[in-house]
Amino acid sequence: MEYLKVEEGDQREPVSPTGQFLNSEALSLCILGVLELGVPISIDESHMDSLVKDVFLPTNPRFSSIMVEDENGEKLWKRVKVKIKDHIKTPTFPSGLSPKIYDKYIDDYISDIATEKLPVTRPLWQIHLINYPTSNSNAASSMIFKIHHSIGDGFSLIGVLLSCLQRADDPSLPLTFPSVPLSSTNKDSNGLFKKVSRIFSVVTNTVSDFYTSIVWSSLLEDDMSPIRSGVAGVEFRPFSVATVTFSLDHIKQIKSNIGAKTVRVQAKQIQLHWCCSTRGNFAVMFPIKEMIKLDSKTPWGNYFAFLHVPLPKLTDDDSTSYSNPLEFVWKTREIINAKKSSLGVYLTGRLLQVLKILRGPEAAARYIHGTIKNVSMGITNLMGPVEPMTLADHPVTGLYFMSVGAPHSLVTTIMSYNGQLRIAIGAEKGLIDAQKLKSCIEDAFQTILKAACDDDT
The missing domain is CATH 3.30.559.10 (Chloramphenicol acetyltransferase-like domain)
Structure with missing residues (x-):
């Protein structure tokens, strides 16, 4: 540079x-x-x-x-x-x-x-x-x-x-965003056993996540697969973009029926509904501060972190237990919930600062590059406005974003806008057919929606 x-x-x-x-x-x-x-x-x-x-x-x-x-x-x-x-x-x-x-x-x-x-x-x-x-x-x-x-x-x-x-309805009013429910503590969960159990869970998950981050950033990498070529310089190769739109009402319906706690987690579960028999992980990149409101006091910077999440494997031995597609969703949610009770991302942030002090910013940048390169895909999401928007009297019918320059064969982003959820897929050309993957995600969503709304499931 x-x-x-x-x-x-x-x-x-x-x-x-x-x-x-x-x-x-x-x-x-x-x-x-x-x-x-x-x-x-x-x-x-x-x-x-x-x-x-x-x-x-x-x-x-x-x-x-x-x-x-x-x-x-x-x-x-x-x-x-x-x-x-x-x-x-x-x-x-x-x-x-x-x-x-x-x-x-x-x-x-x-x-x-x-x-x-x-x-x-x-x-x-x-x-x-x-x-x-x-x-x-x-x-x-x-x-x-x-x-x-x-x-x-x-x-x-x-x-x-x-x-x-x-x-679009009233330019004098500010844009509004989906409310983020604050986590509440159940009064019955304040017992000594519950507190000790919670602390033990945080410590265990933190150690596991921090260790996994170091190993996958420095020593190991995911297997080659239909979604990972593993070639050097993949970030400079041509890629295709495809987007798919889902109704937020349908996602809320799925969330309600299966007992998921947030729509955002559910969106990630939908995105991951494919079978993976090889070793694979994805890097979730997320802002540390949630987009609750937009005003001139919104903090600026790069307040984000990476979180390694394993892709749930589906082998021949699992075919019976996963005949119900919601089993796969519940398994994914279990993994996500365990990651949420962890301080691993903060320790990783401290590690980057130490690397910068001892070896300079380029060493820290190479560590981040390895973190992204060695996993199968990246995924991130943001919340968008609830109501329709205009730009200089031009109505905005659709809105999405894409992170580019990362050494992945597959990058996905998720954003809500005006009652819809937009998933954007950035896929390496010659390896992944973005339109076919889009079709698979649409089929997976319909399968999950049908199963979640079926009283017999």
């Missing part, structure tokens, strides 16, 4: 440790935020400049900064003058084609921009205006925001995009 040297008197601020890890020789991660619009984009150049200058850039000074190094090799954010036209891209495709064909053009375009590095001499973001229809959400056009992960975590970056939007 090439960095510009800082000059005396420059306006600058330190780059956070995690920001340094995510923009290094070993690792460079970005977020793609995709807004699907119900009408063609009719924003002229001057209006677009005004939107970026007056709405987007003021959200954080890092959108007007580049990453540089001082005389001691420390990375800093340096404020620069932004040439907006250098950050706005408008691709041209053949005209008069069907939305299905444009799906392929846009898929290839997303693959191209995902693997291209952002110029280090400019602030680390781009906006792509795609004025062609797609079959997704009956969109007439799309806007893609590419923002480097060193600027902030997914919580912060998606929050920036949403802060540029308005409620």
Whole structure:
């Protein structure tokens, strides 16, 4: 990674440790935020400049900064003058084609921009205006925001995009998000035995998770499989994007019927409903602070962590017990619940800080790269607004995001919006058929929904 040297008197601020890890020789991660619009984009150049200058850039000074190094090799954010036209891209495709064909053009375009590095001499973001229809959400056009992960975590970056939007029903009102129920403690569970049991569970799971993280980041790796090629540099290979949408009402119905505690966990269980007879894990990347509300006081940074979760195996010996698809869901939930009663992610965060102090940020970045590379897939999720939105009077019919630059053959992201849950799949071309995987997930969801609503199950 090439960095510009800082000059005396420059306006600058330190780059956070995690920001340094995510923009290094070993690792460079970005977020793609995709807004699907119900009408063609009719924003002229001057209006677009005004939107970026007056709405987007003021959200954080890092959108007007580049990453540089001082005389001691420390990375800093340096404020620069932004040439907006250098950050706005408008691709041209053949005209008069069907939305299905444009799906392929846009898929290839997303693959191209995902693997291209952002110029280090400019602030680390781009906006792509795609004025062609797609079959997704009956969109007439799309806007893609590419923002480097060193600027902030997914919580912060998606929050920036949403802060540029308005409620369709009443622009004067703020966007609202699904409520996050606070965990309550049962009064009957305050006995000494329960407390000791809970402490023992936390200690045991913490030791297990921390040990697993170190081993899988440094010594072991998942087996090669239909969802993992294991090739070096997989993050630079072309990939396909497919999305699938589910009704949140259906997911809540499944959650209620099987006794799941949160919709978010249930969404991950749906995503994992395939059989795996080989050794496999997935890395869950999640923000430490939940997106409860969006306002100017939302904290900025890279407050996220990785959590190793094993893919439940299904062998011939298990075929009878897993004849009921909910058995697989319950097993997955059991694993997730055990991971939740663990402090392993915090110990891993401390380990990264120690690595940075003793061996420098590149060593910590290589450790994170190994953490991601050695597992089969990555998964992360965010909550989106409850009500429909507009951008400069353009109705937003669909919303999803994708994490790119990670050394995975398969990455999935999950986001809710306007009563729906959108799962986006980023799959390595030549290894995974993204459309076939999408179809499998849809079939799995219908199977789970049918089983959860069947009184005889």
